Amino acid sequence: MPPTVRERFRAELTAEITAAARRQLAEVGAAGLSLRAVARELGMASSALYRYFPSRDDLLTRLITDGYDALGAAAEDADDPAAPPRERWLAVCRAVRSWARAHPHEYALLYGSPVPGYAAPRDTVPAAARVAVVLGRIIGDAARSGALPESAGRERDPDLVSDETAALLGGEHPAIDDAVRLRALLAWSSVYGTISFELFGHLVGSVTDTDRYFDGAMGELAALVGL
Amino acid sequence: MPPTVRERFRAELTAEITAAARRQLAEVGAAGLSLRAVARELGMASSALYRYFPSRDDLLTRLITDGYDALGAAAEDADDPAAPPRERWLAVCRAVRSWARAHPHEYALLYGSPVPGYAAPRDTVPAAARVAVVLGRIIGDAARSGALPESAGRERDPDLVSDETAALLGGEHPAIDDAVRLRALLAWSSVYGTISFELFGHLVGSVTDTDRYFDGAMGELAALVGL
DNA sequence: GTCTATAAATCGATAGAC
DNA sequence: GTCTATCGATTTATAGAC
Numbered sequence: 185m186p187p188t189v190r191e192r193f194r195a196e197l198t199a200e201i202t203a204a205a206r207r208q209l210a211e212v213g214a215a216g217l218s219l220r221a222v223a224r225e226l227g228m229a230s231s232a233l234y235r236y237f238p239s240r241d242d243l244l245t246r247l248i249t250d251g252y253d254a255l256g257a258a259a260e261d262a263d264d265p266a267a268p269p270r271e272r273w274l275a276v277c278r279a280v281r282s283w284a285r286a287h288p289h290e291y292a293l294l295y296g297s298p299v300p301g302y303a304a305p306r307d308t309v310p311a312a313a314r315v316a317v318v319l320g321r322i323i324g325d326a327a328r329s330g331a332l333p334e335s336a337g338r339e340r341d342p343d344l345v346s347d348e349t350a351a352l353l354g355g356e357h358p359a360i361d362d363a364v365r366l367r368a369l370l371a372w373s374s375v376y377g378t379i380s381f382e383l384f385g386h387l388v389g390s391v392t393d394t395d396r397y398f399d400g401a402m403g404e405l406a407a408l409v410g411l
Numbered sequence: 412m413p414p415t416v417r418e419r420f421r422a423e424l425t426a427e428i429t430a431a432a433r434r435q436l437a438e439v440g441a442a443g444l445s446l447r448a449v450a451r452e453l454g455m456a457s458s459a460l461y462r463y464f465p466s467r468d469d470l471l472t473r474l475i476t477d478g479y480d481a482l483g484a485a486a487e488d489a490d491d492p493a494a495p496p497r498e499r500w501l502a503v504c505r506a507v508r509s510w511a512r513a514h515p516h517e518y519a520l521l522y523g524s525p526v527p528g529y530a531a532p533r534d535t536v537p538a539a540a541r542v543a544v545v546l547g548r549i550i551g552d553a554a555r556s557g558a559l560p561e562s563a564g565r566e567r568d569p570d571l572v573s574d575e576t577a578a579l580l581g582g583e584h585p586a587i588d589d590a591v592r593l594r595a596l597l598a599w600s601s602v603y604g605t606i607s608f609e610l611f612g613h614l615v616g617s618v619t620d621t622d623r624y625f626d627g628a629m630g631e632l633a634a635l636v637g638l
Numbered sequence: 639g640t641c642t643a644t645a646a647a648t649c650g651a652t653a654g655a656c
Numbered sequence: 657g658t659c660t661a662t663c664g665a666t667t668t669a670t671a672g673a674c
Contacts, residue, residue: 194639213527215442218667231670232640240668297523298611300440312613344624349617369617370605370628376613377604378597384525386539386603390576390596397571401597408635421657445649458652459658467650 198236200226202250205243210289214299217244241302248304249311251290256314258283263318269326269411270403276318277375277402284379291383295376313352316372320352323368323409327359332410335363345369364409371405378402425463427453429477432470437516441526444471468529475531476538478517483541485510490545496553496638497630503545504602504629511606522607540579543599547579550595550636554586559637562590572596591636598632605629 187195204225208217219240223230237243262279263272284291293299294312326332345365353360353368378401381387382394391397414422431452435444446467450457464470489506490499511518520526521539553559572592580587580595605628608614609621618624 211527213442213524215440216527219669220667229641230668231642234669235639292524295607295611295613297440297519300438300443341623341627343619344627346617346619366624366627367631369614369624370601370631373604373608373614373628374597374601375604376608377600377602380522380607381600381603384522386522387596387600390573392570392573396568397593397596400568400571400593401600404594404597404635408631446651447649456659457650458660461651462657 194236201233201236201243202246205247206290209247209293213289214244214247214293214302217247219243244299244302245305245308247290248293249308251287251294252308252311252314254287254290255280255283255294256311256318259315259318263322265321265325269322269331270406272322273319273406273411274399274402276315276322277405278398280315280375281379281382281398284383288383291379295380296384316349317352319372319375320368321354323364323371323411324352324354324357324360326411327364328354328357330359332359332364335361341366367409371409374405375402421463428460428463428470429473432474433517436474436520440516441471441474441520441529444474446470471526471529472532472535474517475520476535478514478521479535479538479541481514481517482507482510482521483538483545486542486545490549492548492552496549496558497633499549500546500633500636500638501626501629503542503549504632505625507542507602508606508609508625511610515610518606518610522603523611543576544579546599546602547595548581550591550598550638551579551581551584551587553638554591555581555584557586559586559591562588568593594636598636601632602629 201222204222205217208221208225212218212221217240219233219237220230222243223233237246258279259276262275264275265272267275323332342362344362349369350360350365353365378398382391382398387394387397428449431449432444435448435452439445439448444467446460446464447457449470450460460470464473485506486503489502491502492499494502550559569589571589576596577587577592580592605625609618609625614621614624
């Protein structure tokens with residue numbers, strides 16, 4: 185059955201609330217996010233917001249899941265499974281960085297310092313995994329198509345990566361060994377480290393052209409995992 | 412001339428203030444750091460603190476420089492210039508991670524989300540650079556001793572890294588080209604990304620043994636830069 | 639479902655006595 | 657250099673009228 189007028193109105197107002205909350209996030213950060221300030225911006229009484237979000241933390245959780253979903257969707261949209269692995273890798277990395285630069289405060293909420301006194305509930309996990317799923321599929325596809333070079337000479341270090349995470353690269357396959365899994369996880373951490381360094385200001389006088397630097401760095405990471 | 416009793420007493424109390432502030436940092440984060448709470452913990456009137464730190468931001472700046480200095484000292488202590496490059500790299504990376512795990516909230520202050528409304532003054536830059544200086548020297552030493560393999564086949568991408576940062580690897584040397592500089596910067600970003608992922612909880616169900624994972628990942632990074 | 643009103647706190651920063 | 661007192665703000669969350 186179609187949503188009632190009441191339900192649609194409620195969904196609309198909920199969207200307005202989260203939009204205002206995101207604007208506030210940019211000004212005062214996650215730790216300073218306040219229901220009252222959101223209410224003020226919307227011209228409502230603060231108590232009215234409690235009909236939509238039972239507490240400040242619930243609003244925060246919503247912002248986090250929304251953020252992970254938006255970022256995950258951007259990564260998924262950027263991936264063309266028909267393209268060569270290396271191009272897929274670069275395209276997705278660029279999409280992640282673009283989203284991060286367009287939404288720096290949401291990115292900081294997702295990947296920056298943990299918010300003191302707040303613990304993300306389990307509900308956020310599936311959304312949080314979406315980017316890793318995309319990157320894992322690219323590497324897994326390349327491995328299964330035989331595009332990955334042998335991990336010759338590298339010592340194995342078995343069972344470092346959990347089964348759930350290993351599953352992101354696809355099921356069992358002879359070309360996907362422990363070394364590939366380790367490098368895949370390191371590559372994802374490095375993508376994150378590169379973007380965070382840029383966004384959090386640690387690259388400021390160090391790099392002349394951040395776009396070119398990013399592409400170059402992602403190319404090195406692709407080479408690291410063998411794409 | 413030796414410090415007067417007055418000066419020594421002042422220095423001692425200043426240290427007590429920053430120690431209390433660090434404890435508070437762990438509870439409420441940088442954004443929630445409050446001079447009043449620090450004063451309360453020390454049994455002083457809040458107004459008395461203003462004789463030591465003219466504002467909340469000055470206290471924050473002190474915590475940041477102290478943190479960078481402690482981390483930098485840990486990295487410097489861990490480096491034995493007589494050891495082989497790969498061992499030096501691993502030892503320093505381990506020291507950085509150890510310090511980060513021992514002081515997670517200070518690490519988050521240094522490398523996590525920027526504090527809203529706060530801009531670090533220039534004074535913090537030298538302290539902030541100390542770790543990068545150590546890592547840069549390791550790579551530079553290896554390059555100058557001819558231990559680095561040729562960047563064969565890699566296309567050059569000139570002038571990506573600023574002159575100041577390039578100087579961390581030592582002056583001009585034929586073995587230190589743009590590709591080496593790019594990979595050095597990427598490696599440092601990746602060390603940071605790996606530690607942050609672990610500390611900020613993004614590796615929680617993904618890695619079974621974080622110590623072994625870290626060593627393995629740092630080994631891959633050493634290989635990336637050619638150590 | 640929105641409002642007013644309220645409780646019980648918090649904060650940075652300053653003035654002025656001692 | 658520490659204190660009390662104060663200004664002028666902030667917050668979460670709830671109670672109860674409409």
